[in-house]
């Protein structure tokens with residue numbers, strides 16, 4: 171008996187579709203309805219008192235729910251609107267020096283993160299090549315990181331291929347030359363267990379939308395307490411002040427998780443996001459991962475049996491929760507799958523991304539490849 175299936179009833183969309191897209195938008199927990207009602211009731215009945223009764227603290231209190239999943243201490247995680255903005259806040263906190271102006275990452279880094287760094291003045295970008303489009307080879311990255319490197323913003327799991335990077339050697343190399351590592355765990359958090367203390371990056375950033383089932387509007391940022399107090403974000407605001415309600419003329423950075431905040435938080439999104447975080451925290455990512463590996467193994471086996479190319483690592487230890495499958499005319503196949511109620515997505519160079527989560531059944535996994543194969547055959551006829 172698959173114990174995790176008892177959670178299915180908490181995700182209404184599972185009754186309406188074969189939901190295989192949790193690497194893009196995790197299914198909505200039923201509890202979000204009540205949580206958003208609570209938000210509206212609070213606003214309506216408590217009015218401005220709501221700030222003192224929880225709203226002000228929420229950007230960090232909800233971060234704590236993620237903190238528990240990733241091994242962070244209390245008040246070490248703050249929440250923001252999205253990964254790109256969290257990346258900008260982090261970058262604004264790094265010391266700037268013309269002699270240290272390199273940013274190093276692999277070509278397979280998520281585009282939004284790349285666009286942000288490309289747009290920064292006075293920064294030299296080194297994007298290391300990934301010739302197979304699946305793996306981000308370690309050697310070129312390690313070689314590119316030197317004394318001139320300021321930041322290494324990398325993904326734990328590559329979004330297109332689900333390649334799970336061995337990030338420890340990258341972090342070690344970066345630290346040996348005084349560079350900061352900003353680890354994007356969007357595609358791992360909630361699907362692949364990790365511990366921020368053990369990895370030792372300077373910053374860990376990710377969002378709610380995918381494996382955490384938290385919906386749009388919330389990203390999390392963990393700042394390693396070993397670097398936190400010496401960093402002063404230039405993208406800042408009153409919430410990051412040690413005494414925000416004294417409205418002082420000068421900034422005095424908070425010494426807690428509030429230090430990396432800026433203005434008023436996205437309160438309704440936090441109400442929605444906490445439901446998914448609680449469920450993932452309650453189940454535990456180790457159990458999710460064990461099941462995910464079984465499902466992705468099966469997906470690969472079935473896809474290969476049908477002669478489809480697989481653009482994700484075969485080694486489960488190097489793979490996140492997604493399998494990218496490339497039938498002929500993958501884009502049209504994915505569109506037809508969606509039309510038939512099999513929710514997946516398509517990414518150029520990756521093919522159809524299939525991403526089962528803890529709430530999926532093995533029958534759904536099998537039916538997805540079966541349907542893909544049927545559609546491919548119909549299109550070829």
Ligand SMILES: Cc1ncc(COP(=O)(O)O)c(C=O)c1O
Nearest residue numbers: 252253254280325329356357377
């Ligand atoms: C690895 C990774 N980073 C970042 C993002 C998106 O970030 P944002 O929250 O800025 O939209 C995604 C979304 O697909 C992603 O897969």
